[in-house]
Amino acid sequence: MALASSSYPVAGAQTHGEVDRLYAETRDLRLNGFLLFMVSDLVLFSSFIFAYLYLRNSGQGWPPPGINRLDVAFAAFNSVVLFGSGTTMHFALENWKHGHFMKYANWLIATIVLGVTFLGGQGYEYYTLMARLHHTWSGSGIFGASFFTLTGMHGLHVFAGVCFLTVLLMQSVMGKYTPQKYFGLTAGTLYWHFVDVIWVLLFSIFYLI
Amino acid sequence: MSVAVHGEVHGGGVADHIHPEPQTFVRKYIFSIDHKIIGIQYIITSFVFMGLGGLLAELIRVQLMHHSGALVNPDTYNELYSIHGSTMVWLVIIPLLTGGFGNFVFPLQIGARDVAFPWLNMVSFWIFPPAGLMLYSSFLMGAPVAGWTEYPPMSLQGAAGTSMWAAAIFLIGVSSTMTGINFLVTLLKMRAPGMTFTRMPLFCWAQFATAPLLMIATTALGAALAALFIERQFGVPFFDPTKGGSPVLWQHMFWFYSHPAVYIMILPAFGMISEILPTFARKPIFGYKMIAFSSVAIALLGFMVWAHHMFTSGLAPWLQLPFMILTFFIAIPTGIKIFSWLTTLWGGKIQFSTAMLFAVGFIATFTFGGITGVFLAAVPFDLHAHGTYFIVAHLHYVLVGGSLMAILGGVHFWYPKMSGRMMNETLGKWTFWLFFIGFNGTFIPMHWLGLLGMPRRVATYDPQFQTWNIVATAFSFVMTAALLLFFINALYSLRNGRKAGPNPWNARTLEWQIPSPPPYYNFKHVPAVFAAPYDFAEPLPYRGLEGELDPSVPAPVPAGH
Numbered sequence: 001m002a003l004a005s006s007s008y009p010v011a012g013a014q015t016h017g018e019v020d021r022l023y024a025e026t027r028d029l030r031l032n033g034f035l036l037f038m039v040s041d042l043v044l045f046s047s048f049i050f051a052y053l054y055l056r057n058s059g060q061g062w063p064p065p066g067i068n069r070l071d072v073a074f075a076a077f078n079s080v081v082l083f084g085s086g087t088t089m090h091f092a093l094e095n096w097k098h099g100h101f102m103k104y105a106n107w108l109i110a111t112i113v114l115g116v117t118f119l120g121g122q123g124y125e126y127y128t129l130m131a132r133l134h135h136t137w138s139g140s141g142i143f144g145a146s147f148f149t150l151t152g153m154h155g156l157h158v159f160a161g162v163c164f165l166t167v168l169l170m171q172s173v174m175g176k177y178t179p180q181k182y183f184g185l186t187a188g189t190l191y192w193h194f195v196d197v198i199w200v201l202l203f204s205i206f207y208l209i
Numbered sequence: 210m211s212v213a214v215h216g217e218v219h220g221g222g223v224a225d226h227i228h229p230e231p232q233t234f235v236r237k238y239i240f241s242i243d244h245k246i247i248g249i250q251y252i253i254t255s256f257v258f259m260g261l262g263g264l265l266a267e268l269i270r271v272q273l274m275h276h277s278g279a280l281v282n283p284d285t286y287n288e289l290y291s292i293h294g295s296t297m298v299w300l301v302i303i304p305l306l307t308g309g310f311g312n313f314v315f316p317l318q319i320g321a322r323d324v325a326f327p328w329l330n331m332v333s334f335w336i337f338p339p340a341g342l343m344l345y346s347s348f349l350m351g352a353p354v355a356g357w358t359e360y361p362p363m364s365l366q367g368a369a370g371t372s373m374w375a376a377a378i379f380l381i382g383v384s385s386t387m388t389g390i391n392f393l394v395t396l397l398k399m400r401a402p403g404m405t406f407t408r409m410p411l412f413c414w415a416q417f418a419t420a421p422l423l424m425i426a427t428t429a430l431g432a433a434l435a436a437l438f439i440e441r442q443f444g445v446p447f448f449d450p451t452k453g454g455s456p457v458l459w460q461h462m463f464w465f466y467s468h469p470a471v472y473i474m475i476l477p478a479f480g481m482i483s484e485i486l487p488t489f490a491r492k493p494i495f496g497y498k499m500i501a502f503s504s505v506a507i508a509l510l511g512f513m514v515w516a517h518h519m520f521t522s523g524l525a526p527w528l529q530l531p532f533m534i535l536t537f538f539i540a541i542p543t544g545i546k547i548f549s550w551l552t553t554l555w556g557g558k559i560q561f562s563t564a565m566l567f568a569v570g571f572i573a574t575f576t577f578g579g580i581t582g583v584f585l586a587a588v589p590f591d592l593h594a595h596g597t598y599f600i601v602a603h604l605h606y607v608l609v610g611g612s613l614m615a616i617l618g619g620v621h622f623w624y625p626k627m628s629g630r631m632m633n634e635t636l637g638k639w640t641f642w643l644f645f646i647g648f649n650g651t652f653i654p655m656h657w658l659g660l661l662g663m664p665r666r667v668a669t670y671d672p673q674f675q676t677w678n679i680v681a682t683a684f685s686f687v688m689t690a691a692l693l694l695f696f697i698n699a700l701y702s703l704r705n706g707r708k709a710g711p712n713p714w715n716a717r718t719l720e721w722q723i724p725s726p727p728p729y730y731n732f733k734h735v736p737a738v739f740a741a742p743y744d745f746a747e748p749l750p751y752r753g754l755e756g757e758l759d760p761s762v763p764a765p766v767p768a769g770h
Contacts, residue, residue, distance in 0.1 A: 029398055030327045036390040039429040047462055052449060054458050091391030138444030142453040145445040149436070207363065 002108050013048050027183045038194050045198055048153065048191035049205060052146035067143045068132065071125070072207045079203050085114035086196040093189045097174070099179045108169050111192070115162040123202050148204060154202055157195050213658045227394045228323065242327035243729055247334050249314030249627055253307045254338050256696070261345065263298035265289050266691060268633030270682040276672045286668035287354035292344065297375065299381050300341045300610045303470070305422060306477035308334060308388055310619055311416050311499045313627060315392070317720035318410045320401025320738065322731045323402025325394040331386055336384040336424055343377035356666055358463060361448035375438045382427045382434070385666055389423025403738035410718045410742055411500055416479025418504035422511065431467030433459060457516055457522050464515035468766060472511040474608060476504050478615035482568050485622050486714045489565035490557030493743040496549035503542030510539050520588050521595045529588050536586035540579065547576055563637030565620030570645050574614060581656070599659025617644065617695060624699065625713050629725045630706030636660055638699040643691035650684025717742040722754055734760045
C-alpha cells in the first residue's frame with residue numbers, strides 16, 4: 001500500500017474493498033498467532049519427549065523390568081485411524097473452498113468420527129495396560145510416567161480437536177463462514193494436522209524404537 | 210514487510226487497529242484491552258509484588274545479622290528465600306520488562322494503535338494477579354522450601370504449598386507465552402509504513418529478541434512444572450531416584466527454561482538503556498545495528514548454555530567443555546553492547562537526569578555482574594563457587610544492579626508519558642544515590658563471603674562470616690529506603706508533578722511525538738517513517754502525525770472467520 005493511496009476507512013461508509021483488506025489483515029495476524037501457538041505447543045511436547053528419552057536411557061533397560069512391550073499392531077491400527085482423519089479433514093477444507101457444502105459437512109463429520117474412534121482405541125489400550133499394571137498410574141514407574149503423560153497429553157489434544165471441529169461444524173451450519181472467509185476452518189485443519197504430526201513422533205518413539 | 214527507497218514509503222502492515230473509545234470505568238481501567246492501560250496494570254501489580262518480595266528480602270537479611278539466626282527457624286527461612294526468589298523472578302522482573310514496559314512502550318514506538326491481539330493481552334494480564342496470589346497462598350499450606358529452582362528430591366518432600374507453587378508458576382508461564390506470541394506477531398506485522406526492521410527503536414529490537422524466548426522457553430518450563438506437579442500429586446516418578454526417576458532431569462528441564470529466562474530479564478533492560486542513553490547524551494546511539502543484532506545473538510546463544518548451571522551435578526566432562534565455551538561466547542555480544550553504550554556517551558552533551566543516572570549506574574553494576582558471570586562459566590571456578598554467596602552476589606548484580614536499575618531508570622524516563630506529569634528530580638536523585646550505595650554495599654560483601662565459603666540458602670552460618678553479613682544487612686536498609694523514596698515520588702508526582710507535555714526529554718522515538726498520556730487511539734494518523742530515530746542533527750523522520758483525528762473505526766471483523 002503506497003502511502004499516497006492509504007485512505008483510512010470511514011465508519012459507516014466502508015467499501016467492499018476496505019472490508020476485504022481489513023479481513024485479509026486480520027486473518028494474516030490470526031494465522032501468524034496460531035502458527036506461533038503451535039510452535040509453543042510443540043515445545044511442550046518436545047520437553048516431555050526429552051524427559052522420556054532421558055529416563056529411557058538412564059541405564060535401567062527399556063521397557064523397565066516387569067513391563068511388557070507395547071502392542072504395536074493395535075497402536076498401528078489406531079494410528080491409521082488418526083492419519084485417515086487428517087486426510088478426511090483435508091478433503092473437508094478443499095470442498096469448503098469450492099463451495100460444496102454437503103461434501104464438506106460429510107468429510108468433517110467423518111473426521112470427527114475417526115477422531116472419536118482414535119480416542120476410544122486409546123482408552124482400550126490404556127485399560128488393558130492398566131489391567132496389567134494393577135490399575136495404578138503411580139505403580140507404573142518411569143514407564144507410566146513417560147508413556148501415560150505423553151500419550152495422555154496427546155489424547156487431550158485430540159479431544160480438544162474433536163471439540164474444536166464440532167464447534168466449527170456448528171458455526172458453518174449457522175453460516176459464520178463463506179467460501180472466501182473461513183479462517184476458523186483453516187485453523188481447525190492446521191490444528192488437526194498438528195495433532196497428527198505429534199502422533200507420528202510419539203508412535204515412533206514409543207512403539208518403533 | 211515495509212521497504213522504503215529514497216524517501217518513498219511502500220508497504221506497511223496493519224496500521225489501523227483502532228478501538229471504539231471505552232465508555233465505562235470497568236472497560237477503561239479494569240478489563241481494558243488498551244495496551245497502554247494493560248502495561249500500567251502490569252507495572253502497578255508488579256511493584257506491589259516487589260513490595261512483598263522486598264519485605265521477604267529484608268526478613269532474610271535480618272535473619273542473617275546473627276550467625277545463629279536472629280529471627281526465624283530454618284524451615285521458615287527456607288520458605289522466605291524460596292518465595293522471595295520466585296516473586297522477584299516471575300512476579301516482578303519478567304512482568305515489568307515484558308508485560309509492563311513492553312506493552313506500554315513498543316506498540317507506540319512502532320507506530321501501531323494496539324498489539325495484534327488486544328483481547329488476548331487482557332487475558333494474559335488477568336491470569337497474572339491471581340497466579341501471584343496463588344503463589345503467596347502457599348504460605349498457608351507450607352510454602353516451598355527448595356529455593357526458586359525447586360530441585361528434587363527436596364521439592365518432592367516439601368509441603369503441599371510446593372504443588373501450589375508449581376501451579377502458580379505454570380499459570381504465569383501460560384500468561385508469558387501468550388504475551389510472547391502477541392508481541393512477536395505485533396512486531397512482525399503491525400509496524401507503521403516505512404518502519405523497517407533497521408529503523409525500529411532499539412527497545413523494539415530488544416522485545417523482538419525476547420518474545421521468542423517467552424514463547425518457547427516458558428513452555429519448556431511448563432512441562433517441567435507439570436511433571437513436578439504430577440509426581441507430587443499422583444506419585445508417578447519422573448524425578449525421584451528411589452523409583453527410577455532422575456533429579457538431574459529436572460535440572461535439565463528447569464534450566465532449559467531458566468537460562469533463557471535470564472535473558473528475558475535482561476534483554477528488555479538493554480533496550481531501555483539504549484533508549485535512555487542517546488536521549489540524554491544528545492548523540493546518535495553508537496553501533497545501532499550491532500546493538501540490535503547482538504540482542505538476537507544473545508537470545509540464540511541463550512538456548513545453548515543451560516547446563517552451565519549444572520557443572521556440579523555430575524555432567525560428563527566432555528559435555529561441560531562446550532557449555533563452558535558457549536557461555537564465554539555470550540560475553541561477546543554483551544561486550545559489544547557495553548562498548549557501544551560507552552561510545553555513545555563519549556563526547557556527548559550529557560544531562561544527568563535521574564533516568565540517565567540510573568542508565569549510567571546500570572552500565573557500571575551490570576558490567577560488574579557480567580564479569581563475575583564469566584568467572585562462573587569457567588568450570589574450575591564454578592566448582593569452587595557453586596552454591597556459595599558468590600552466586601548470590603552475581604545474580605543480584607545482574608538482576609538488581611542490571612534489570613531493576615534499568616527498570617527504575619525506565620520508570621523515571623517514561624513516567625511523564627504514562628501519567629502526563631514529571632517525577633520530582635530532587636527526590637529522584639536521592640533515590641538513585643541511596644539505591645546505588647545501598648545496592649553495592651549489600652552485595653559486594655557477598656562476593657567475599659562466597660569466596661570464603663559461606664553457603665547460600667542456610668539459616669545459620671559460621672561466626673567468622675558475621676561482620677560482612679552485618680554490613681550487608683545495614684546497607685540493605687539503605688536500598689529499602691531508596692525504594693520507599695521511589696514509591697513516594699511516584700505517588701506524589703501523580704498529583705503534584707509538573708505537567709510534562711508531549712516530549713519533556715526532547716526524545717525522538719514515536720511515543721514522544723504524541724500527547725502525554727497518549728489518547729486511546731495512540732496516533733491521529735498512523736505516521737510514515739523515513740529513518741531510524743537516533744540522528745539528533747536531523748529533523749524528525751516522521752510524516753503524517755499532524756492533523757485531525759482520523760475518525761475511522763474499522764468495522765469489526767467478527768472473530769473466528
